[in-house]
Amino acid sequence: MQYQSTRDFGKSVSAAQAIAQGICEDGGLFVPQSIPKLGWQDLEKMRKCTYMERAEKILSMFLTDFSAEEIRSAVQAAYAEEKFPGGPTQLSMLQEGACTMYLLELWHGPTCAFKDMALQLLPHLLTKSLQKIHSDQTAVILVATSGDTGKAALEGFKDVLGTKILVFYPQDGVSPMQKRQMLTQEGGNVAVCAIEGNFDDAQTGVKKIFTDTSICSTLQAHGMLFSSANSINLGRLLPQIVYYVSAYCDLMETGEIDREGEQVNIVVPTGNFGNILAAYYAKQMGLPVKKLICASNANNVLTDFLHTGVYDRNRAFYTTISPSMDILISSNLERLLSNLTSSDVQVREWMRQLSKQGRYQVDADTLKKLQALFWGGCSSDVQTKEEIRELYQTENYLCDPHTAVAVHVYKQYVSETGDSETPAILASTASPYKFADSVLQAITGSIGEKDDFAKIAELSAITGTQIPAPIAALEKKTVRFSDSCRPAEMAQKTLELTGADA
Template sequence: MQYQSTRDFHKTVSSAQAIAQGICEDGGLFVPQSIPKLSWQDLEQMRKCTYVERAEKILSMFLTDFTAEEIHSCVQDAYTEEKFPGGPAQLSMLQEGPYTMYLLELWHGPTCAFKDMALQLLPHLLTKSLKKIQSDKTAVILVATSGDTGKAALEGFKNVLGTKILVFYPQDGVSPMQKRQMLTQEGENVAVCAIEGNFDDAQTGVKKIFTDSKVCTALDAHGMMFSSANSINLGRLLPQIVYYISAYCDLMETGEIDYEGEKVNITVPTGNFGNILAAYYAKQMGLPVNKLICASNSNNVLTDFLRTGVYNRNRAFYTTISPSMDILISSNLERLLSSLTASDVKVKDWMRQLSASGEYRVDDDTMAQLKSLFWAGCCDDNQTSAEIKELYQTENYLCDTHTAVAVNVYKQYAAVTGDTETPTIIASTASPYKFADSVLNAVVGSVSSADDFEKIAELSTATGTPIPAPIAALQNKPIRFHDSCAPAEMFKKALELTGADA
């Protein structure tokens, strides 16, 4: 299988080249030339398999230049019991009134966020990809994060031979615990820098660095090349397809799915559109999906787009209690548009309009496809907090601020459409302890301490839930990183922190 640029279908590369490179030279994103198909018989065969076995099956369909042994090695090393106690993608069923929800808990990994599901695997894929393309360069992993990707990428790549990793995050746009996770990160090949701006500033800066010829030349002179751990990287996106298919297989095995082709809804809280794009790809492969439900917070640019066909980032930016979704430029939407239109010309023009004016409108055919595939909704911080409290009081289930957005929007969908019968998988993306102050305030009604770790202890006491070991371990770790810069200084800072400024 070959991969092509969303902005020029004539440019094709192997999966190894796409993973190593991260982003296309023209600024586009790599997409598969075709989507491999799963039959019902394939799903039947996978229902009794482990998560690792399912991952090997699905990834082998996309990574055709990898041997079965290479994929087996990567997956086995990524999804160990030590890293994911109890399993990497656990389902919890909640029955609240007329709603039956299957919360797909993707946060049982080493950084307590769904990004671990891909970022424990990506370093293994990347190092093998570099060997396949016969590159002896050090891969500089350049990351913009709205909170969870940064820590998960740092943890995944720490001390991985042949790599360096540099993470940019918005100074005031992540939770205190997310920030502490990054600033205390161990490893000799890691660096972290705050941006005096929001996530979109960081993401835009990183994309510009990737395609800046002077910066790339400076890296090349020092035996280095850029790659990415953001969801713009194919190697980050493909592993996310696995957990939606695996969840369906689990529902087959438990009898919740009891006839061939029975459809599910999938609800995903998303800002950069990567996590829900993976669910879309799963549907394209043949997973029986009724609706993909896109859940946004007050930064509802995706909700408006999926309802109207107009993408407009020229709007107020809100700092919310679900900060990983505080995004106005959703990079992976470009991949969806490429799939729906099968046109590099249209996508390139829309992305040009977005860059020039901050807005574009899709054609009627694309809009009709969007409405057929997706349902979109949003909720504000007050609704998010109320959802956390209601789930805890009625179901004794404690969730984080992003999962609460997804639950709230699913209920909106059910109320508007009347569809309460279709089994619904809801992506639960982070431990509530990563957002302890907001969750504690929602459950208890007040926060009595200013100390982050006292809030965590109070949340555990109030709810009787255990503090995740990776969160508890942060308390005694020293702060290692203090760098910050303006968005305009990111080029200089990238060269400085990678050692390519000499």
């Protein structure tokens, strides 16, 4: 299995090289030259397997330059019981009117967000990849985060030999608990810096640094090279395919899916398009998926794109109660377009237009393919809060603002299409306690002047739910980081924080 750039199909690299490198020299993203296939017999075999066994099977199909033992050891270390008590994923069934929803809870890991599912595995894949390409350089993991990726990456790479990790986050664009998680991060190889801007500023800055030959040369002179923990890294994306396949196998095992080829809908709250792209890859592999439902918040650039074929980031940016989705440049969409068009020339031109004019329009054939696969909808903050309150009052189920966006958009889909018969798997992406202020306000109508940990305690008392141990432990942790910079200063800050400015 070889991987090529979305912007130049003429060059190919191994999985190890793609993971170690993170992003292509031309600014494109690595994509598989072909998608491996899963048949019904494969799903039947996996239905009784553990999550780890399923992960080994799926990853081995993409990481063909890794041995079975290398994949097994990485998976076993990533998804150990002490990191994911009770198992990496859990399915909760909810019934609201005609809608039967299976909430795929992906937040039972060490940082209480779905990013743990990939970022506990990525350090193991990356260190093995560096060994395979015979690199003795220190990998500098450069991350832009809209909230959850930052903490999950910091936790995953904490004190991993041969790595340093630097996370940039928007100063006012993450929840108080997300910020505290990052600023109290332990580890001798970690650094965190706020930027005076939004996530798109952070992501754009990181991409520029990756492809800046002067900075790369400076790092190389100091025995370092860049890599990424964002979903632009192939090693972030592939583990996410696993949990969609695994959820389907779980529904087979419990009897909710009882006939060959029975389809499901998959609903994903998304901003950077990585999580839903993983679901698309699962469908391309052969997972019986009817519709991929893309759920956005007020930053609904993807909703508009799926309806019109016009991607236009020239619009107001909103800071919402679902901050991990506050994104106007959805990087992983480039990978989808590469797969749909099979054209590096066309994708390269669209990305040039996006960079220069802030917009592009796909052709009619590509739009038709998109709409056959995807359905898009969005949810305002008011609607999201109403969904949190309704789910709690009717189902006694407490969810975070991102999961609530998915639920609301799924109901829109059912109302518009009448498709309530197809089982729906909804990605539940974070613990409600990471957004206690918004969840508490949604349920009670007010939050007063309490501090963040008082809000968490009140949410627990009112709902009778337990505060996750990683969240509870934050109150006594010391704040370690206070750096901030403007977007234009990110490159210099990177050299400074890695020690490459000497």
